[in-house]
Amino acid sequence: MRGFDRDFFWDSHIEEIRRTLRLFSATDSLGQDISPDQAFERWKEHTLAIRENRKTIYLIGNGASASMASHISADLAKNAQIHTEVFSDLSLITAVANDLSFEQVFAEPLRRRMAEGDLLVAISSSGQSPNVLNAAREAMMRGGLVITLSAMRPDNLLRSSGMLNFYIPAARYGLAETCHAAVLHYWIDLVVGELHLRAKRQERAPVLEMMK
Numbered sequence: 001m002r003g004f005d006r007d008f009f010w011d012s013h014i015e016e017i018r019r020t021l022r023l024f025s026a027t028d029s030l031g032q033d034i035s036p037d038q039a040f041e042r043w044k045e046h047t048l049a050i051r052e053n054r055k056t057i058y059l060i061g062n063g064a065s066a067s068m069a070s071h072i073s074a075d076l077a078k079n080a081q082i083h084t085e086v087f088s089d090l091s092l093i094t095a096v097a098n099d100l101s102f103e104q105v106f107a108e109p110l111r112r113r114m115a116e117g118d119l120l121v122a123i124s125s126s127g128q129s130p131n132v133l134n135a136a137r138e139a140m141m142r143g144g145l146v147i148t149l150s151a152m153r154p155d156n157l158l159r160s161s162g163m164l165n166f167y168i169p170a171a172r173y174g175l176a177e178t179c180h181a182a183v184l185h186y187w188i189d190l191v192v193g194e195l196h197l198r199a200k201r202q203e204r205a206p207v208l209e210m211m212k
Contacts, residue, residue, distance in 0.1 A: 020168060039166065055117050056113075057073075058118065066086075104131065110144075122147070136158065149168070154167065
């Protein structure tokens, strides 16, 4: 394993993360490349519209990606006052998995809850998880917006499943997850930063009006 390689040191690990993030790419629903800044700008604007229209952001993933979904859901709710939801309740997961199949643990709740204009953020390092792919398809069928984060193979199925698709060229789960976390936190920082700017403009507006 790489972690036990005598030539694998902290500095080289940091460099690998930096190099991988620099190779990060984004595509639209047609598979066309979008610059990272343009893709993040679109994601930010969709997020702000969801907040203004009182819509919901759903976040899904398996394993470490499920932990990231919960983490980011909490940060968005707390810092951006956006209604978010994750399907991590053990009773719900086991009921759907037992009565239907594990491949439906995300799609089935979305059938009952997702409304047109809601947003699904689908996270999968492999981009091949059937339950995540099914959820992305279900969300699109219901008029939802879909953002995907994937890694591993560049032709993974999730990478072509969203309106915006963020891809990390990482071949190891740890590296993919670290980079996905960086992408997700950057998204939140953009949204929260924009909200702070808008709040400052509103504070200044009465003062500027009085100075006229």
